[in-house]
Amino acid sequence: MSALMQGHFSDLDTAQSPTDIGQGRRFNSALRASLEGYSDEDVFARLQQLRSRRDQDASLPPKLAEFDVFASGDATIGDNPPGSLLYAETLPRNAWDGDDDPLLRPIRNLAVVHRLREVSCLYGFTRFEAAPLAADDDLEDVRLAVRGAPLSLAADWLPAVDQFGEGLFIQFDEAAVTEWFAREPVRNRAAQLLAASCCGNRSTDQRSTTAGPPTQCCMGSLSS
Numbered sequence: 001m002s003a004l005m006q007g008h009f010s011d012l013d014t015a016q017s018p019t020d021i022g023q024g025r026r027f028n029s030a031l032r033a034s035l036e037g038y039s040d041e042d043v044f045a046r047l048q049q050l051r052s053r054r055d056q057d058a059s060l061p062p063k064l065a066e067f068d069v070f071a072s073g074d075a076t077i078g079d080n081p082p083g084s085l086l087y088a089e090t091l092p093r094n095a096w097d098g099d100d101d102p103l104l105r106p107i108r109n110l111a112v113v114h115r116l117r118e119v120s121c122l123y124g125f126t127r128f129e130a131a132p133l134a135a136d137d138d139l140e141d142v143r144l145a146v147r148g149a150p151l152s153l154a155a156d157w158l159p160a161v162d163q164f165g166e167g168l169f170i171q172f173d174e175a176a177v178t179e180w181f182a183r184e185p186v187r188n189r190a191a192q193l194l195a196a197s198c199c200g201n202r203s204t205d206q207r208s209t210t211a212g213p214p215t216q217c218c219m220g221s222l223s224s
Helices: 002-006 018-027 029-034 040-058 062-070 174-181 184-203 214-223
Strands: 076-078 086-090 107-121 160-172
Touching: 002 040, 018 029, 018 040, 160 174, 174 184
Parallel strands: none
Antiparallel strands: 076 086, 086 107, 107 160
């Protein structure tokens, strides 16, 4: 039912009671056909659940909300009908670690992402100082760290592009990462990266920024 309702969410979102659902069905033939077989009460109850989930996701930074979705451990994430924007599967461990390989023990979950959409929007720019990276304390909005200029003083639309992709989502065990980072060679390497970052900031006269948590910097090399 949730997948059917997502396609008509804009039509349903103003409903305040099961009676409103019935009225919507009466005047919207496409909505009536999609929800055939479900009572107005069931549809309204599910609508409230979807609203609650939407509001909860909106309260989190996008990266954290995305992580929570892929790290949920659900066997199926999203839906797989034509036109779906998100579809992934969390694989059972025996599907990718049937031999209990010691090298794979730090991995907690593995999800195969068959379909994922990312929306990128250009809303401003900087001239001499680059916008922060994802590692810079999660400041991705250029207005938070530098004085970004808007594209227009009175813009009523912004250029954006949809990007579709696929890949693997690997979730590491937190205890294993902590143990790994306690090793002296790893900590030494993290110190070198931090020192290089500080030197780079001083040479370009940038505001004081950090290279992000050392574990994030070191583990980021896995996605390179």
